[in-house]
Amino acid sequence: MADRLLLPDRIIRNMDVNKDGEIDGFQFNICNPFYTAEPVSSIRSIQLKIDGDEVDTEKTSLIIRNQRIKIKDAPTVYETWWRFGEVSSVLVEKPGGLTLGKHQLEINVRMRTSSGNYGFGEPEFPTKAIMEVE
Amino acid sequence: MSPKPKVAMSIYSYGADIRRRRMTVEDAIEHAVSIGAEGIELVDKQHIPNYPYPSVYDLRKLRDYIESLGVKMVCYSTYVDRAILSDREATIGEMVKMMHEQIAVADVLGVKVYRPAILPSARVQGENAFIKERIELIKEVLPDLRKYNIKLGMEIHAPMQPELLLRLAKKVNDKSFGLIPDFSVWATKQALDTHIIGKAPLESFKAVMPYTIHVHAKAHMFNEKGEELTHPYKELITILKESGYDGYISAEFEGWWEGEDYDSKRVAETHINLIKRYL
Numbered sequence: 001m002a003d004r005l006l007l008p009d010r011i012i013r014n015m016d017v018n019k020d021g022e023i024d025g026f027q028f029n030i031c032n033p034f035y036t037a038e039p040v041s042s043i044r045s046i047q048l049k050i051d052g053d054e055v056d057t058e059k060t061s062l063i064i065r066n067q068r069i070k071i072k073d074a075p076t077v078y079e080t081w082w083r084f085g086e087v088s089s090v091l092v093e094k095p096g097g098l099t100l101g102k103h104q105l106e107i108n109v110r111m112r113t114s115s116g117n118y119g120f121g122e123p124e125f126p127t128k129a130i131m132e133v134e
Numbered sequence: 135m136s137p138k139p140k141v142a143m144s145i146y147s148y149g150a151d152i153r154r155r156r157m158t159v160e161d162a163i164e165h166a167v168s169i170g171a172e173g174i175e176l177v178d179k180q181h182i183p184n185y186p187y188p189s190v191y192d193l194r195k196l197r198d199y200i201e202s203l204g205v206k207m208v209c210y211s212t213y214v215d216r217a218i219l220s221d222r223e224a225t226i227g228e229m230v231k232m233m234h235e236q237i238a239v240a241d242v243l244g245v246k247v248y249r250p251a252i253l254p255s256a257r258v259q260g261e262n263a264f265i266k267e268r269i270e271l272i273k274e275v276l277p278d279l280r281k282y283n284i285k286l287g288m289e290i291h292a293p294m295q296p297e298l299l300l301r302l303a304k305k306v307n308d309k310s311f312g313l314i315p316d317f318s319v320w321a322t323k324q325a326l327d328t329h330i331i332g333k334a335p336l337e338s339f340k341a342v343m344p345y346t347i348h349v350h351a352k353a354h355m356f357n358e359k360g361e362e363l364t365h366p367y368k369e370l371i372t373i374l375k376e377s378g379y380d381g382y383i384s385a386e387f388e389g390w391w392e393g394e395d396y397d398s399k400r401v402a403e404t405h406i407n408l409i410k411r412y413l
Contacts, residue, residue, distance in 0.1 A: 001392045001393030001394055002392060002393030003393070004393055005153065005154070005393055031153075032153075033393070035149065035153075035180075035391040035392075036177070036179035036180055036213070037179040037180070037185050037186070038179075039218055041218060041219070041220055042218075075220040076220065078218050078219065081185060081186055083185055084152065084153060084179060084180040084181075084185075085152055085153035085154065085155055087155075112217060112220070113217065114213075114215040114216075114217050114218045115213040115214075115215050115216065115217065115251065115253045116215070116216040116217050116223075116252075116253030116254060116255055117217075117253055117254045117255065117256070118253065118328075119254070119293075119330070120328055
């Protein structure tokens with residue numbers, strides 16, 4: 001049920017990531033869905049689909065307290081922790097970003113647990129929502 | 135007059151509101167004191183500012199805030215993380231390092247009971263291995279605990295058997311070590327899929343009393359009369375009173391942890407009133 005907490009709002013923003021005046025990606029907020037803080041290394045994957053189309057993980061990053069961490073590098077980021085209830089954001093590189101208006105987002109955050117084995121299997125938080133690109 | 139247990143609040147209970155950023159940790163502490171909590175318990179991974187690297191300033195500010203309300207922090211609950219690294223479990227040395235750091239934080243916070251949670255591991259199989267690993271860890275930090283005058287409480291939490299932790303306490307046999315029984319071991323009904331219940335006989339709760347240094351009054355579900363439906367509160371609190379236990383009973387509401395939303399303030403007040411009713 002913590003999947004309901006994953007998306008704290010329904011807004012996607014187009015971004016000019018490299019500050020060259022051109023839109024080259026889009027970004028939306030996500031909240032740590034686990035019941036404690038976890039190191040970024042606990043994130044196994046963030047799987048995304050926009051309007052049914054899968055997003056390339058290579059193009060996906062987590063922005064946590066102004067630090068951009070590519071999802072493929074997450075398994076080795078031990079020292080940066082996603083805090084309890086902390087809102088961070090997901091950035092996807094995409095030339096031109098997304099068209100304005102509504103888009104369906106499907107997201108699943110799969111995690112390990114840094115404390116050890118809780119006995120419930122590894123947590124994952126699949127959810128979907130209609131987001132608005134502003 | 136015989137000694138009586140005191141009531142504390144674990145700020146864990148306010149998880150539904152804190153994770154949704156409707157309350158800060160300080161808001162929850164203030165509320166807990168306003169409804170009669172005589173002590174505060176914090177969980178490292180949920181409540182410590184700038185976790186896992188709080189500054190001494192952060193910690194002193196938190197301690198000063200708690201004490202400005204006329205109470206103290208009575209338990210620091212932490213996790214000793216086996217699995218931070220993606221490719222292997224922590225070594226004993228790495229776990230000891232975490233415990234040393236946690237004890238230092240406990241000292242800055244002015245707390246005298248420290249509860250490190252050590253979760254199961256594939257490499258620690260069976261009761262003897264469980265005891266052996268815990269003794270290895272505890273022995274390494276005992277000098278620190280004695281120096282800082284802090285007790286390490288090993289929690290008895292479902293699905294653990296109380297007899298196993300009793301065996302551990304007898305082997306350690308040190309006044310800097312004790313047990314923290316969590317009501318979940320004696321729970322009678324299951325509320326959530328992830329709610330592990332022990333259904334242990336009440337005699338086993340009596341048996342751990344001589345080693346008990348802190349108590350977690352676990353709760354999952356209340357009815358409209360303010361009774362908790364999944365643990366035998368009246369019986370457990372009666373045993374605590376009759377044993378002469380004069381430490382803290384820390385209210386620990388867990389119904390929120392899978393994602394369910396609650397009015398934490400209302401639940402916390404119901405919970406504290408329930409404990410006080412039976413004291």
